[in-house]
Amino acid sequence: MYLCDMHSHSRISPDCDIPLRDMARAAIGAGLREFCVSDHHDLLDYDGFPAGPFDWPAAKEQYRTVKAELGDRLTLRLGLELGSAPYDPEAARAAVAQGGEELDFVLGSLHNWIGYHNNDLLDMTSYRGDEPMARRAMESTLDHTWTLVTRLADCYDSLAHISYPLRYIRKDGICLAMSDYEERVRAILTQVAETGHALEVNVWHGADLDSWPQLLGWFRECGGELVTVGADAHRPQDVARGIPQALELIQAAGFAYVATYERRKPVLHKL
Numbered sequence: 001m002y003l004c005d006m007h008s009h010s011r012i013s014p015d016c017d018i019p020l021r022d023m024a025r026a027a028i029g030a031g032l033r034e035f036c037v038s039d040h041h042d043l044l045d046y047d048g049f050p051a052g053p054f055d056w057p058a059a060k061e062q063y064r065t066v067k068a069e070l071g072d073r074l075t076l077r078l079g080l081e082l083g084s085a086p087y088d089p090e091a092a093r094a095a096v097a098q099g100g101e102e103l104d105f106v107l108g109s110l111h112n113w114i115g116y117h118n119n120d121l122l123d124m125t126s127y128r129g130d131e132p133m134a135r136r137a138m139e140s141t142l143d144h145t146w147t148l149v150t151r152l153a154d155c156y157d158s159l160a161h162i163s164y165p166l167r168y169i170r171k172d173g174i175c176l177a178m179s180d181y182e183e184r185v186r187a188i189l190t191q192v193a194e195t196g197h198a199l200e201v202n203v204w205h206g207a208d209l210d211s212w213p214q215l216l217g218w219f220r221e222c223g224g225e226l227v228t229v230g231a232d233a234h235r236p237q238d239v240a241r242g243i244p245q246a247l248e249l250i251q252a253a254g255f256a257y258v259a260t261y262e263r264r265k266p267v268l269h270k271l
């Protein structure tokens with residue numbers, strides 16, 4: 001198996017204070033061959049306010065320094081987790097453009113409840129114990145994911161954690177599942193496949209392995225070929241957690257390859 005982790009954070013992200021050097025050392029310790037730092041750039045912050053520009057100078061300086069230190073011990077990639085692109089397409093495109101030639105990989109994600117209060121969906125006060133509200137949160141995410149994949153295809157390479165709201169909704173004891181939205185999810189996955197994009201299997205440092213057999217099955221039936229993996233670590237001990245299991249799930253779903261990205265082009269590695 002080609003061990004790679006294409007979703008990880010560092011101190012450039014507002015919710016992480018770990019230098020990339022420490023995350024990359026953890027990646028080597030975990031036996032990874034390839035590792036991508038994909039710091040957050042959410043166009044809406046946690047509280048729903050428009051965010052300023054991404055700090056590309058700091059991100060690139062950190063990346064270049066650590067890459068030079070590591071030499072050939074690890075293939076280090078420069079990525080970006082771009083959140084809420086449909087909220088402000090112009091800002092999203094500007095952030096990607098500023099990544100320039102060095103940018104290897106863009107994860108397209110949605111963390112915020114756009115158009116309601118714009119807060120991060122992790123803010124469970126929005127729907128605590130209220131199933132109709134939880135359904136609205138899920139539907140809003142799917143609506144905006146549809147916008148991302150149909151109108152902003154240039155703003156992502158891999159569709160990040162499609163089931164993000166369920167992480168928090170389920171913690172609150174509400175029984176929603178992706179299968180409740182199968183038709184809409186399949187339409188999204190078809191669009192991802194037809195436009196040559198990837199689906200991210202985000203195992204959330206090993207805490208979410210259960211969602212993926214079904215989603216991978218749908219993606220394959222919808223014509224999907226490109227799959228990336230990410231542990232979504234914000235701490236060194238979470239780097240690569242769940243990745244070996246993710247690769248097994250991808251193989252079991254009938255995919256022959258896992259994808260990594262270099263300069264925004266997929267590179268396939270046999271499973």
Ligand SMILES: [Zn+2]
Nearest residue numbers: 081109160161
């Ligand atoms: Zn995310």
Ligand SMILES: [Zn+2]
Nearest residue numbers: 007009081232
């Ligand atoms: Zn993330």
